[in-house]
Amino acid sequence: MVDITRANHLLADFHQLANTKTSRSFDKTFPLKIGIDLGTSSIVLAVLDHQDRPVYGSFEFAEVIRDGLVVNYVEAVQIVSRLVSEAEQVLGVAIEKAATAIPPGTVGNDKKIVSNVLESAGIEVTTVIDEPEAAACLLDMHHGGVIDVGGGTTGISIIENDQVVLTIDEPTGGTHMSLVLAGHYRISFQEAELLKRDHKQERDNFIIVKPVIDKMAEITKTILAQHPISPLYVVGGASYFEEFASAFSAYIGVPVIRPDYPQFVTPLGIAKASILD
CATH class of the missing domain: 3.30.420.40 (ATPase, nucleotide binding domain)
Structure with missing residues (x-):
């Protein structure tokens, strides 16, 4: 029997935060865990505390990615910069590092381009994970x-x-x-x-x-x-x-x-x- 109760609880919490762009209290003695997902229809920023509980979330609909490839680099950088700036204002902390993901099988320059978007927005990329591995991690x-x-x-x-x-x-x-x-x-x-x-x-x-x-x-x-x-x-x-x-x-x-x-x-x-x- 598969139990995804915890995952659904986390997803519901994040959904509420992302749609209100509000934050939950967190212990500032621990670093936050930041994830930025460049999707085909939207770019999502997720913030978790050290216990993997949602603290803040935001997203913006965009058409800058197509089939895993960045087709509008400048706009992608602008959206990431905007989402990060909004998060910093709400959370009261600087966001300098984040993880991201790539579609499975992405290689060569296509694999680097997603990281390049974040780096152009002033974010150091600490982790690059395949999208299915990211899903498996949450579940x-x-x-x-x-x-x-x-x-x-x-x-x-x-x-x-x-x-x-x-x-x-x-x-x-x-x-x-x-x-x-x-x-x-x-x-x-x-x-x-x-x-x-x-x-x-x-x-x-x-x-x-x-x-x-x-x-x-x-x-x-x-x-x-x-x-x-x-x-x-x-x-x-x-x-x-x-x-x-x-x-x-x-x-x-x-x-x-x-x-x-x-x-x-x-x-x-x-x-x-x-x-x-």
């Missing part, structure tokens, strides 16, 4: 599969004995949902992005984007046929639909666990995995 997961439904891609990672032994990243994600909505309603991509986040229209939107979700599930089903494993967790902002996990489970034929506020699993995991002096 205290040592064995199983992580299905990370991001903006541009769906990544499936198999973890055994705390090690990522297989990763597949396919170009189907939240962006494709928005494109389907844009085509259905004959609206712009930007309007479709906002519509996708409208919880009042979630049921109707889910029916429209379900073929995209089925494609994600088919990718996962193919991988599991070759590498069966459990439990399976689905994370990432594009999995926020209430019916996502049940529809995904029905398609692949095995249970799928979706934490609360799945868009914040990776950012919190990055912060939790950060290395302190």
Whole structure:
């Protein structure tokens, strides 16, 4: 039996902090753990205390990352600088170091570019972790599969004995949902992005984007046929639909666990995995 009660509690706390940009009290004799996640649809800053409890959070929607690559470097630096400055004002401490994450399989200059963004914003990068490892860290997961439904891609990672032994990243994600909505309603991509986040229209939107979700599930089903494993967790902002996990489970034929506020699993995991002096 998988118990993600603690993870859900942390995610709920962080969700409240990130949406109000308020902070919780913390012991200033210990350094804070900072994580900065450069996602396809948003950049998230997560702050934990030395006991891995959320202290502060913030995020800003942005289109500066595409399929794990920085496509607008200057704007990415500006957003990170802004989020860090706001956090410093609220917390009353300087933020000089942080951890970050990269999509699995990222190599060469693409691997360095995320760190370069943070460094250009005046932040020393202490830890760079793969996104599925960050998710596993937050979930205290040592064995199983992580299905990370991001903006541009769906990544499936198999973890055994705390090690990522297989990763597949396919170009189907939240962006494709928005494109389907844009085509259905004959609206712009930007309007479709906002519509996708409208919880009042979630049921109707889910029916429209379900073929995209089925494609994600088919990718996962193919991988599991070759590498069966459990439990399976689905994370990432594009999995926020209430019916996502049940529809995904029905398609692949095995249970799928979706934490609360799945868009914040990776950012919190990055912060939790950060290395302190």
